[in-house]
Amino acid sequence: MERREAVIKISWILKSAFLAPTLLTVLQSCQDQVLSARELLVLSDDQDDLIIAIADTILPRTTSPSASDVKVDRFIDLLLQDVFEEDVKQKFLLGLLDFDKDCESITGSRFLELDTSEQYTYLEKIDKEIMEQEYDELVPFYYTFKHLVITTYFTTEQGVKQNLNYMPIPGAYVGEVDLKPGDKIIIGNRM
Amino acid sequence: MAEKSKFDVLVVGGGMTGSWAAKEFTEKGYKTLVLERGREVKHIEDYSTTNNAPWEYKHRDYDTKKVKGEQYMQSTKYNFDASSKQFFVNDKDHPIESPKNKPARWFRGYQSGGRSLLWGRGTYRMSDYDFKRNIQDGNGSDWPIRYKDIAPWYDYIEEYIGVSGTNEDLDHYPDGKFLPPFDMNVVEKEVKKKLENHYTDRKLVPNRVAHLTKIKPGQFYGRSECQTRDMCHTGCPFGGYFSSNSSTLPAAKRTGKLTLVSNTIVDSVIYDEEKKKVIGVKVIDSITKERSEYYARVIFLCASTLATTGILMRSKTATFPNGLANSSGVLGHYLMDHHKNIGGSGVMDGFEDKYYKGFRPAGLTIPAFRNIYSREKDFLRSYGVYGGAKREGINPDQVGIGKEFKEKLTRPGAWTMGLYAYGECLPYYENKVEMDEQKKDKWGFPILKITADFKENEMKMRKDMKEQVYEMLEVMGLKDIKVHDGTHIMGDSTHLTGTARMGKDPKTSILNSFNQSHDIKNLFITDGSCMPSVSYKSPSLTFMALTARACDYAVKEMDKGVF
Numbered sequence: 001m002e003r004r005e006a007v008i009k010i011s012w013i014l015k016s017a018f019l020a021p022t023l024l025t026v027l028q029s030c031q032d033q034v035l036s037a038r039e040l041l042v043l044s045d046d047q048d049d050l051i052i053a054i055a056d057t058i059l060p061r062t063t064s065p066s067a068s069d070v071k072v073d074r075f076i077d078l079l080l081q082d083v084f085e086e087d088v089k090q091k092f093l094l095g096l097l098d099f100d101k102d103c104e105s106i107t108g109s110r111f112l113e114l115d116t117s118e119q120y121t122y123l124e125k126i127d128k129e130i131m132e133q134e135y136d137e138l139v140p141f142y143y144t145f146k147h148l149v150i151t152t153y154f155t156t157e158q159g160v161k162q163n164l165n166y167m168p169i170p171g172a173y174v175g176e177v178d179l180k181p182g183d184k185i186i187i188g189n190r191m
Numbered sequence: 192m193a194e195k196s197k198f199d200v201l202v203v204g205g206g207m208t209g210s211w212a213a214k215e216f217t218e219k220g221y222k223t224l225v226l227e228r229g230r231e232v233k234h235i236e237d238y239s240t241t242n243n244a245p246w247e248y249k250h251r252d253y254d255t256k257k258v259k260g261e262q263y264m265q266s267t268k269y270n271f272d273a274s275s276k277q278f279f280v281n282d283k284d285h286p287i288e289s290p291k292n293k294p295a296r297w298f299r300g301y302q303s304g305g306r307s308l309l310w311g312r313g314t315y316r317m318s319d320y321d322f323k324r325n326i327q328d329g330n331g332s333d334w335p336i337r338y339k340d341i342a343p344w345y346d347y348i349e350e351y352i353g354v355s356g357t358n359e360d361l362d363h364y365p366d367g368k369f370l371p372p373f374d375m376n377v378v379e380k381e382v383k384k385k386l387e388n389h390y391t392d393r394k395l396v397p398n399r400v401a402h403l404t405k406i407k408p409g410q411f412y413g414r415s416e417c418q419t420r421d422m423c424h425t426g427c428p429f430g431g432y433f434s435s436n437s438s439t440l441p442a443a444k445r446t447g448k449l450t451l452v453s454n455t456i457v458d459s460v461i462y463d464e465e466k467k468k469v470i471g472v473k474v475i476d477s478i479t480k481e482r483s484e485y486y487a488r489v490i491f492l493c494a495s496t497l498a499t500t501g502i503l504m505r506s507k508t509a510t511f512p513n514g515l516a517n518s519s520g521v522l523g524h525y526l527m528d529h530h531k532n533i534g535g536s537g538v539m540d541g542f543e544d545k546y547y548k549g550f551r552p553a554g555l556t557i558p559a560f561r562n563i564y565s566r567e568k569d570f571l572r573s574y575g576v577y578g579g580a581k582r583e584g585i586n587p588d589q590v591g592i593g594k595e596f597k598e599k600l601t602r603p604g605a606w607t608m609g610l611y612a613y614g615e616c617l618p619y620y621e622n623k624v625e626m627d628e629q630k631k632d633k634w635g636f637p638i639l640k641i642t643a644d645f646k647e648n649e650m651k652m653r654k655d656m657k658e659q660v661y662e663m664l665e666v667m668g669l670k671d672i673k674v675h676d677g678t679h680i681m682g683d684s685t686h687l688t689g690t691a692r693m694g695k696d697p698k699t700s701i702l703n704s705f706n707q708s709h710d711i712k713n714l715f716i717t718d719g720s721c722m723p724s725v726s727y728k729s730p731s732l733t734f735m736a737l738t739a740r741a742c743d744y745a746v747k748e749m750d751k752g753v754f
């Protein structure tokens with residue numbers, strides 16, 4: 001089978017594992033971890049770079065910060081250590097690796113070796129393929145990744161305050177207000 | 192025993208009902224002790240997370256492996272997260288048991304105010320259709336009261352706690368003393384029209400919730416209007432919704448007659464075999480494990496359904512070898528909850544130029560429409576449907592990347608309307624809680640074992656719930672309708688009730704029509720355990736009303752010198 005025609009390798013992740021609290025048994029990781037120079041918890045510098053590159057392609061810097069400007073990558077690193085069960089963590093890291101391998105087999109280059117516009121073009125295609133489909137319990141790595149990047153971004157202070165209509169104390173509820181072009185989502189402190 | 196340990200009234204539990212008992216007795220001048228097994232949570236000053244923004248939590252809304260390890264059961268509740276976890280127990284310290292094929296949940300908040308900090312705030316009156324169901328279909332024992340007995344007390348509670356809602360003139364969904372309702376948004380108004388044009392037996396109305404939507408000067412001492420932050424589960428610094436902490440406990444304190452002792456677990460109730468009365472309780476300090484006793488003329492058990500049942504089971508005497516006040520043998524049986532997790536949603540086209548302001552902490556209700564006036568389905572009893580419409584917020588699960596996509600994410604999305612149903616559970620003798628004498632908690636108390644599930648009647652009802660949710664979403668004119676049928680786990684609705692029920696006959700019930708023990712005249716139980724049936728309505732208002740009514744009765748008996 002030719003590499004280019006190979007089905008994209010997808011690491012599948014249980015949706016409930018990263019979307020909602022579950023009743024999974026706690027598994028403690030016994031692996032020794034090598035601290036990176038960046039003081040990452042789980043990720044290697046290379047993995048972190050790749051996460052930053054994909055995340056910033058999804059949410060680039062505009063008039064508001066990019067995903068990595070608000071340290072979305074560091075929060076994912078924290079989740080990998082403190083929140084995800086060992087099997088989910090491994091699937092996530094495997095998914096990241098597969099993402100890069102797929103990129104290499106399709107474009108001839110690893111994602112980080114592409115320039116910004118090539119990264120955009122490649123990711124746009126992948127994004128469309130994956131996000132157009134409906135899933136049940138299992139979702140592909142990229143779906144998980146994108147979900148994490150976006151939901152994390154919009155729980156950071158700058159992500160919220162520079163993009164949305166932050167209203168921590170709305171006052172009395174008003175059931176009908178006009179929405180004008182350009183009006184943003186109103187968001188408060190409820191998580 | 193020192194004089195400081197003697198009280199007129201001793202109330203076990205400082206939650207929803209215990210705090211009402213405290214308020215009623217202290218305001219009548221009685222020296223009242225409230226024993227709370229958890230810590231004291233003071234209004235405002237102990238709401239440690241209430242002003243936090245999401246980014247102030249290290250893990251945002253994710254439960255860490257450590258939290259899921261310690262609060263493995265509590266963390267499954269819908270309003271459990273980093274902002275509310277301090278109001279839930281540590282499951283490792285407070286385990287329960289249930290058979291593998293009959294899982295059960297017991298959500299607990301061990302602190303003054305109890306689960307009044309965590310409740311859904313739905314506030315409904317039971318009607319005579321509810322009070323008569325048991326006697327009509329032969330399940331459970333008849334309620335010893337009817338609507339006329341409790342109606343004045345519903346008035347009394349509603350006016351004190353503040354309930355927003357609308358009067359609808361439905362005899363099975365009695366009207367009350369309401370503050371103005373929360374607004375309905377444009378889509379809700381539209382689907383209401385469609386629903387009510389289609390069905391003659393259904394109405395879509397603002398949910399009745401214990402929120403202060405409008406205050407007149409002098410009303411609701413120390414509380415202010417709801418600011419629609421939707422942060423109720425963190426404790427509300429505005430006192431915008433009713434909690435014991437914001438309302439009844441401060442009222443009891445203001446009388447100067449209240450003694451609140453926290454971190455104190457009741458071991459058992461002390462029964463005097465000669466006087467045939469209860470005279471006090473044995474307690475253990477939850478931190479030092481030091482033991483002591485408190486005495487009073489009257490004892491109110493308001494510890495919550497399962498906790499009260501456990502205390503009675505631990506209080507064995509020569510006269511009551513199967514648990515105090517349990518000559519009937521029904522203690523621990525007829526455990527009920529509501530069954531839920533059936534719902535659906537759909538998309539409403541249009542209305543793109545409309546939005547709303549605020550995070551309304553309440554939705555809408557479709558009061559029950561099945562089996563009200565006659566049995567019309569292959570199941571008994573009924574269910575209520577709840578829901579609401581909103582515009583989609585941040586939606587990460589869609590196609591797109593880059594600059595324009597990032598901008599698109601910040602725009603309010605399509606309108607969606609959701610519905611979900613809550614059903615009544617019949618009282619079954621075999622649905623029960625008991626003590627496992629072999630397994631003890633860290634204070635040496637036997638662990639409670641729950642053996643209960645929803646049965647054939649509830650399963651048939653669930654089928655209809657699902658079909659009707661779908662049908663009504665269609666009638667409302669929604670598209671892309673999705674319905675789901677999730678788990679049904681006893682305790683999941685946090686409405687565990689029924690294990691020390693009221694009744695007319697002392698042979699088949701624990702309590703009389705005033706929540707007084709048939710066996711022991713100065714013992715009262717007014718928490719959820721007293722309910723002979725749960726109806727489909729959230730029970731808090733009913734047991735608050737029963738508490739105030741029982742207090743009124745007890746005060747009259749005390750004034751007469753009966754006890």
